[in-house]
Amino acid sequence: xxxxxxxxxxxxxxxxxxxxxxxxxxxxxxxxxxxxxxxxxxxxxxxxxxxxxxxxxxxxxxxxxxxxxxxxxxxxxxxxxxxxxxxxxxxxxxxxxxxxxxxxxxxxxxxxxxxxxxxxxxxxxxx
Amino acid sequence: xxxxxxxxxxxxxxxxxxxxxxxxxxxxxxxxxxxxxxxxxxxxxxxxxxxxxxxxxxxxxxxxxxxxxxxxxxxxxxxxxxxxxxxxxxxxxxxxxxxxxxxxxxxxxxxxxxxxxxxxxxxxxxxxxxxxxxxxxxxxxxxxxxxxxxxxxxxxxxxxxxxxxxxxxxxxxxxxxxxxxxxxxxxxxxxxxxxxxxxxxxxxxxxxxxxxxxxxxxxxxxxxxxxxxxxxxxxxxxxxxxxxxxxx
Numbered sequence: 097x098x099x100x101x102x103x104x105x106x107x108x109x110x111x112x113x114x115x116x117x118x119x120x121x122x123x124x125x126x127x128x129x130x131x132x133x134x135x136x137x138x139x140x141x142x143x144x145x146x147x148x149x150x151x152x153x154x155x156x157x158x159x160x161x162x163x164x165x166x167x168x169x170x171x172x173x174x175x176x177x178x179x180x181x182x183x184x185x186x187x188x189x190x191x192x193x194x195x196x197x198x199x200x201x202x203x204x205x206x207x208x209x210x211x212x213x214x215x216x217x218x219x220x221x222x223x
Numbered sequence: 224x225x226x227x228x229x230x231x232x233x234x235x236x237x238x239x240x241x242x243x244x245x246x247x248x249x250x251x252x253x254x255x256x257x258x259x260x261x262x263x264x265x266x267x268x269x270x271x272x273x274x275x276x277x278x279x280x281x282x283x284x285x286x287x288x289x290x291x292x293x294x295x296x297x298x299x300x301x302x303x304x305x306x307x308x309x310x311x312x313x314x315x316x317x318x319x320x321x322x323x324x325x326x327x328x329x330x331x332x333x334x335x336x337x338x339x340x341x342x343x344x345x346x347x348x349x350x351x352x353x354x355x356x357x358x359x360x361x362x363x364x365x366x367x368x369x370x371x372x373x374x375x376x377x378x379x380x381x382x383x384x385x386x387x388x389x390x391x392x393x394x395x396x397x398x399x400x401x402x403x404x405x406x407x408x409x410x411x412x413x414x415x416x417x418x419x420x421x422x423x424x425x426x427x428x429x430x431x432x433x434x435x436x437x438x439x440x441x442x443x444x445x446x447x448x449x450x451x452x453x454x455x456x457x458x459x460x461x462x463x464x465x466x467x468x469x470x471x
Binding site for chain 1: 239240243244246247265268269270271272273275276277279280281282283284285290293294296297298301302303304305306307308309310311312313315320321322323324327328331332335336339340343344347349358361362366370383384386387388389390391392393394395396397399403407408409413414417418420421422426429430433437440441444445446448449451452453455456
């Protein structure tokens with residue numbers, strides 16, 4: 097049944113949120129640290145395990161894939177609830193800092209992508 | 224007419240499904256026929272979302288009662304839930320291979336954004352340690368900014384600026400990512416993980432990658448999810464101490 101897939105996804109999600117929040121508590125920051133990543137790991141591991149034993153069928157999988165497919169529509173809804181006015185009302189400081197800092201971070205992507213790709217990391221000094 | 228409005232208003236989430244569905248339909252049609260597939264449909268849909276947000280307020284279009292359901296559909300819970308679901312298509316081998324680069328990119332990303340942001344703020348007249356730190360934190364994300372600002376006792380107008388900086392970053396990431404993806408080599412899981420770690424702002428990374436190539440989403444999300452936590456950890460503590468040591 098499809099709901100099994102949704103329930104598995106929900107279980108992984110909640111478990112990840114709990115782990116993320118516990119870590120947040122532990123290092124004393126408000127909110128959670130890596131909750132989504134832990135949830136993703138749980139789902140990947142669970143999926144691999146179930147598949148190995150043949151417990152997962154396409155119906156169950158469809159329950160997860162539905163939410164996978166809902167990702168872009170949800171992101172569209174998300175962009176429609178952004179505080180766009182605040183971005184514009186923050187004045188020049190906000191726009192200059194936001195644009196320049198982000199733009200420079202973009203430029204680092206190809207640089208850091210080299211790490212671990214061909215040879216061992218030699219770019220450690222960057223951090 | 225009043226009945227129609229009442230039905231839409233009291234079934235906000237369902238109405239949001241319809242609204243987003245119509246936006247998607249239009250965007251994919253527009254992408255295919257007008258731009259001949261040059262601009263991805265998802266990117267157009269996201270930009271339409273941002274334009275809609277402009278007509279609202281703090282919570283974007285969701286501030287208009289009729290569209291309040293958009294806040295549920297596009298809220299953090301649904302976003303994270305569907306992001307986790309994308310892990311179904313993720314390859315664990317790729318993740319392991321890019322692990323080190325991902326961790327490094329997180330550290331570099333937070334540090335770099337903070338100091339670049341702070342320095343620009345300094346040059347624009349925000350020269351005290353608290354403002355430097357809060358503005359730098361805002362350059363990390365719109366969540367790290369206010370967390371840091373209130374932790375170190377920055378003034379509320381500087382905190383407001385830090386939020387605005389974070390929002391600018393998020394929106395810029397959303398719009399610019401699909402445009403420059405090919406120039407920065409953002410076309411494989413490895414660089415997507417680095418990208419998520421370097422940029423970090425969850426909604427920007429999520430939307431930017433969705434518009435570029437949905438297959439990359441799980442990888443970017445994987446590292447980006449640590450960014451805000453790391454920023455909230457470093458900015459008000461370590462970085463603030465460093466800044467205080469340098470600025471009077």
